[in-house]
Amino acid sequence: MRLPLHPFVSDALAHFGIAPSQLAPNGWRTLVGFAVLCHFRGAGAPTLPVFRRFFALAALPNAKGWYNFRARESVPALFTGLPTSIKGWKEEFLLVSPPPGAPWRCPVKWGVATKEAMSDPVLTDGDAAVVRLLSxxxxxxxxxxxxxxxxxxxxxxxxASACPGVAASQGAPSRAGKKTQVPAAAGGGNGGEVLRSELQAKEKALSKAKGEISQLKKELGNAKKRELAKAQQELAYAAQVLVPEGGGKGAGANKRRRGAQ
Known part of the structure; x- marks a missing residue:
């Protein structure tokens, strides 16, 4: 958890109607991990409909008022490495107050998530493209x-600023014009050949993944264009069928004048 809360985190808490203190530690890991994943896979800002396609809010058993996120079985899993047991996390709380003029964007009092908030999300074409990209x-x-x-x-x-000289663990590219040196394995040239072979295989897999991501980004852009064109068509149609206020009265007056003549 980091303060101030990321807008995606605030929006998620507000949607489900729960306070930050109601979310279990693994729930925080899932929310934040999803935002990080969207960033590094080029999906843009994380959105709630896409998140809810992969995860559903679930009440903790035998712990009234506490919630976590469970992965949906209908889509590929995104994460591993969540602790199965966390001891003592309910024993202490931290009081946090927002600065003046900056109210919380999520509930601060404990609430109960509604069935509507926990229902399956409705995805747009753009959302569906992001789901494919992340999957x-x-x-x-x-x-x-x-x-x-x-x-x-x-x-x-x-x-917080990252430590100088330390790239993101996702793997930042090395400086332009400098190639990464692959150290020779100890014990002769055979080890070096194996290491180079493994490196080439990883580079090939990375190149393939980049190509797939590029194609999915293209699909996402096309989906957004289709949505925009559809909205423009609906707006143009609405402008054609709408009658200006008072137009009916004027037409009736003209008919009466012609009848009198």
Whole structure:
């Protein structure tokens, strides 16, 4: 958890009608991990409909008022590495007050999530394209290492500056014009050949994944264009069928004048 809350986190809490203190630690990991994943896979800003396509809010068993997110079985899993047991996390609370003139964008009093808020989301064409983008290509993400401070800074979850010289653990490119040196394995040239072969295989897989991501981004852009064109058509149609206020009265007056003549 980082303060101030990321807009996506605030929107999620507001949608479900729960306070930050009601969300279990693994729920926070899931929310934040999704925002980081959207950033590094080029999906743009995280959105609630896409998140709800992958995860559903669930009440913790035998713990009234506490909630977590469970992965939906109908879509590919995104994350691994969530702790199965966290002891003592309910024992202490932290009081946080917003600055003057900046109210919370989410509930601060405990609430109960409604069935409507927990229902299946309705996806637009753009949302569906993002779902495909996140589902394909690079497999599940281990949140134990993925939620590093450098990744949180890169995805604007955290405002702290990253340590100098430390790239995001997602893997930032090296400086332009400099090639990464592959150290020779100890014990002779055979080890070096194996290492180079593994590196080439990884580069090939990365190139394939980049191609798939590029295609999905193109599909997402086309979907957004279709949505915009549809909205423009509906607006033009509405402008044609709407009659200006008072137009009916004027027409009736003209008919009466012609009848009198």
């Amino acid at each position: 394909q290509g690079q497999g599940v993400v281990d949140l134990k290492t993925y939620l590093s401070e450098s990744n949180l800074v890169a995805s604007k979850i955290s405002r």
